[in-house]
Amino acid sequence: MLIVRFLSPGADRPSVGVRAADTVTELPVAGLGELLGLPLTELRAALATTGAVHDAADVRLLPPVDQRMEVWAAGVTYQRSREARITESERSADVYDLVYDAERPELFFKSSAWRVTGDGESVSVRTDSEIDVPEPELGLVVNAHAEIVGYTVVNDMSSRSIEGVNPLYLPQAKIYLGGCAVGPGIRPVWEVADPYALAIELVIHRDGEVVWSGETSTSLLRRKFDELTGYLFRADVFPDGVVLATGTALVPDLPFTLAAGDRVAITVGEVGTLTSTVVSGKEGMSWLADSR
Known part of the structure; x- marks a missing residue:
């Protein structure tokens, strides 16, 4: 279902x-x-x-988000993400070590509902960024009462070059038109026996060929879902619910970057597959503002 x-x-x-x-x-x-x-x-x-x-x-x-729903995300929750952030950071690599080991997780706003694209739609890469990648993540669907009610697939698009200059540029690296895709739907929580044993796969196609692929599992996640949700609701409310992306463990090695025309497919076991076509800049996403 x-x-x-x-x-x-x-x-x-x-x-x-x-x-x-x-x-x-x-x-x-x-x-x-x-x-x-x-x-x-x-x-x-x-x-x-x-x-x-x-x-x-x-x-x-x-996309399975609407009304006053928001999408939030957790960062540096897998060892691979920690390593990738350290590699790309020019001056502040120790910041990622500190947040990985800290009691308090890194949580950040990702998107309002109207900006989110769905399965079969497009995502974009910024024109002022040299290195851009998809970040495949399991998304927690949380109701207004802070209860996890389901799971979905999230593509947390990211500019590695912008965040690599300075971690304080994270909002520009993460929050922009075409920077978030969610779908294809919500798998109810009671239908997933063990959410810490879900396979995650990322496949990137270019000109009909696979140019990058990788697999991982939520078993490698350092944080627990209730912990992430608890911190998110500590000082905030979400009357129409929220999607919380739980972080990525699949990051292509530098200098790989997405290009316009690429097709990104993210599959989370027992949840579904989210596909997106890559466009360049906000001009390529003009349809989104118009349609909403």
Whole structure:
């Protein structure tokens, strides 16, 4: 089962539904934010309600974020990420050692809902950056009550060259139009037996060829999900829920960089596959601002 946002044929506004096999069943809610405002037990019951049924092939899936939802991310949560950040940093490599070993995790805002792209849509690389990479991550879907209710796939796009100059440039390296993709849907938490044993795969295609690929597992994650969620909710509220990306362990070696036209595929076991096409600059993302 996947909880999805979608457009059905002829519809002028998105719906929320449950995808199972080859069908999508609508739910009687105004949006994901309404669903994620419920406690976990009530959300689970709400998924049992029935509505119009569509052929999955006839609907267009949208990113599983809407209304006042936000996307946040955790950094330096895997040993590989720690090593990559140290390698790219020109002056402040010790910062990444300190945050990896610290009691308090690194958490940062990633995107508002309207900026997020979904499966089959595009992500962008900044035109003022020399080295840009996708960061494949398991995303926690957390309701307004700080309960983890599901999992999704996140592409936390990143400019390694900008952050490498100075860690304080992290917002510019991470937060920009086309810098975040989420999808294809939300796998309910009760359907995943062990979220610390999920395979994560990244494949980058260029001109029909695989130019980079790698695999890892959430078993290598240093932080626990409840720990990350607890810190996120310590001094903040998310009335319509939040997606929290849990960090990456797949970082291509320097000087690899994405290029316009590349296709990025991220697969998280038991959750799904998120695909994106790479464009260059905010001009390549003009469709996103227009469509929202």
